[in-house]
Amino acid sequence: MPESPPVPLPHPAGPLAGYRVLDFADEKGQLCARLLGELGADVIKVEPPRDGDPTRQNGPFFRDEAAPNTSLYWWAMNAGKRSITCQLRLEAGRDLVRRLAAVSDIVIETGMPGTAAELGLDYPALSAVNPGVIVVSITNFGQAGPYKDMLATDIVGSAMGGHMYLNGDDERGPVRTLAPQAYAQANVQGAVGAMIALYARGVNDGGGQHVDVSMQEAVANALDNAQQTWDIRHINNRGPGTGRMVGGNPGPRYLYETADGWVTCLALGGLIGPSAGVAIDWLAATGEARDLDSLAWRTKLAALVPLEPKDRAYVEETLAAFCKTKPKESLVEQAQQRGFGWAPVFSPREVVESKHLKARDFWVRVRHEDIGESFIYPGPPFRLGLTPWAQRGRAPLVGEHNEQVYGELLGLDAAELRRLRMRMVV
């Protein structure tokens, strides 16, 4: 790799090469824009002048030192984008945005409903300068409706969308996932909306449209079968999370402690179901099947009829005792050899060290020439045979591409740019 790779790395082979995306988004849309960039689109992150985007203040920070270019959140969500600065509170800034929108295909924004309209940068205004533009608005609850002005962060999205209710225990209540999943859902579902609008433009009249994405709805679409279970049985699926509840019926425990961590498995690891005999043999090989190694139990477990609670508890205890003394990865390997779909509980470190992902050459090393180091980033979320995904390099510095973008796309020369800078427009 050259000493100073270009930022972003070019990606002409991507399926979206040739499209341009303007990214005004916060946590609800930055990953969405990044994914489009990794498919080849030219993604331009638009930030306020000086301090840059507010999410540059999101922790954690590289070496725990907070600075505009050390936010790991910023690195993760904005890798491979170009950055320009533009003051939307000034008419001159809004004018630059309209001119950029005229040469862009997709605009992603996450402002509270009405904000873009106040600035004269909403879909009607932008489509007036570019009828083909697609405006993706990702908001907490959507553009209109009784909750449209409600404030939300990730946990509020998870709560109002129904996800948090599905987990947690009676004593301590519902519990969330530390890595923000309401934001993740809004981003990836927003990206689907953007892609459908892009495809629709191609097969229709070349016209763009407005894509109105709701984080609450994105979460509500990620509830397993809770919606249907209420609709059909009037039962609310819910925690405590150690088991699997399907269709309102609490299932057996799916999480077992091992010598070095935890493993997960459905159907009592295979001990109930048509292949129960295989699982019993596995436990019996080390003399740990207890009473299950008997004709009565073998028949009962293979019969596909629900177990009595005390029988289920006995099987759970037997399996728990078996797992407790063995390392998790070898348990999973042995289970998979027997056709049982077990998986280990991996921490982020173990995910990064996973031999499977290493064998698939998943991880990408990204050069941060500005601090003289390179770091491991996640690799392809999908592998397109002909038009591949590509990591596009590190996240941009504040306004790193002002000359490039304003010069190439809008034809502004150095003098004009300097004037705009002095008026604090860029």
Place this chain on the structure above:
Amino acid sequence: MSEGKVLKKPFAGIRVADFAWVGVGPTVSKYLADHGAEVIRIESSTYPEALRRVGPFVDDTPGMDNSGYYANFNSSKLGASVNLKHPRGPELVKRLLATCDVVTESFTPGTLERFGLGYETIRAIRPDVVMIAMPLYGQTGPWAGYSGYGHVLQAASGFNHLTGWEDGPPIGTGIAYTDFLVPHIAAVALIAALDHRRRTGQGQYIDFGQMEAAVHALGTAVLDWTANGHEQKRMGNRDPEAAPHGCYRCKDGRYLVIACFTEKHWEALKAALGRPEWCDMDRMRRRWQRLDEQKEIDRHLGYWIEDFTRMPPDSPFYTEEGVEAPPVRKFTTEEMMAHMQSFGVPCGIVQSAEDLQRDPQLAFRGHYWKLQHPVMGLRTYDGPSFRLSRTPAELTKAAPLLGEDNEYAWKTLAGLSDDEYTELLVEGAFE
């Protein structure tokens, strides 16, 4: 480009042969179906789709065509069935695939190949086909042959480790989480490939490993390890960046979440609480101080919220406000949320599936669709989370019965004559 002009649905004219099953695949093809594609689920009664065998079932009566779990992810689709183990099964499928633009599947790698239906074969029949294979772990690597479901993949891809109480086990999200995360990422790849095909005529193969897509939703957890050597771990409802950040019980037993990331949020919360003394203490002044005082803040907030919310009016414990003590304003949980929001505090109710059915915002947006199913009756389906202003989604029909559209698939599309079709039907080729 007049607004009034009737536009083509985005995927009108695209035909999809959908071999993908359980959660991930059907959600991907549902996007295409709800936006105009002709999606044909290809199933078999000899090896039925797992979700058809899992409830909730209408009237608690298990049946292939009676599962709400299956139905929700298969709106707007057609259903065909074929027994690939029948001597003519693979050939029939090939005849059908010749008419399809997209093939989706989510079997363990090698399954379709065993029936002579690998990508190379399909491409020979249909050179511009876009095919996406979506098993848990992708087509290669030591785990490629591993089986499982989203409920265990959430563990392997890091979500369990990040979910639960600080001092408790890695309980995970309570659901088969990755099944409801990765299909959206797969759909992005698939539609990007379709757009490339639209412009160039070229099809392609997509190797989609669910675990690899899921890793992209881990937020900062990967970089925190690779750049800082710090391992993030579950911490209940706390957040390393915000205080207070938690979940508080209301008198009616429901929960309210509150998250204060900025000084503005904190000032708003103080105002909403009526500026009690504790929150103006010196050690509450800065965000980093409040992060250390979470326990204290949670104790106060917990009391305050429980105190100021009330039981539902029909509760036996309900007492009219102000009867015994000096009048105290008591809120329903909804009113409490509105009160906090009116001051600018990000907060929300932990809503159940039941609450969502009554949620005024979801109702306003028309999130849920009611579709009539011949066996299950009028049922609720999820619509997409986005509204496209000019080519909106339309859920055209309820989920297909197993093999409901066999005559269309095998006679009209695959070109079987009436006699051939009947003969094969009797032989069990469509089971």
